[in-house]
Amino acid sequence: EIVMTQSPATLSVSPGERATLSCRASQSVSSNLAWYQQKPGQAPRLLIYGASTRATGIPARFSGSGSGTEFTLTISSLQSEDFAVYYCQQYNNWPRTFGPGTKVDIK
């Protein structure tokens, strides 16, 4: 099973600032990496797939990069609605696995 790790566990950011979240895979997942946003009491929402392609309706301030084992999600200018937990997920291998999440909270 591919183990996904994320850092930091918590990221405190002021509105309007840039946030950079990291995700690492225990072995290469090529570009088969997705990012999700989850707010309290809600289901996760797909943000990014293919490591860098925004899902339908996702604002351009969200961008993804990386390949192999190292990935980054960048939120260019945090809006109030962006404070949430972010998960990465690999779909290169079975079983599909998620990272433990990064919580982005208000500084």
Place this chain on the structure above:
Amino acid sequence: QVQLQESGPGLVKPSETLSLTCTVSGGSISSYYWSWIRQPAGKGLEWIGRIYTSGSTNYNPSLKSRVTMSVDTSKNQFSLKLSSVTAADTAVYYCARGATTFDYWGQGTLVTVSS
């Protein structure tokens, strides 16, 4: 707009079988993969398995011996059964569309395992 809705008992006794159904509306269940994912309170996401509308399945090895998924295309539904549950199976259970990425999710249903 595709919508998914989980249904089933919110309380299951230890050693019994958890049974959930996901009803898909706003689109056909056919020709898509469908997954179950769970999340214990305050914790991360665990993929349980997926089913195609042909009935083919793929389960997480950590749960494989206890999981059964099925699909009923006539009702636009798919289902999850998890046997021999323990307190460790207490979680919010989500149904979702996809087997690679998950683009539509149900709202989730809390299942508590307790006597």
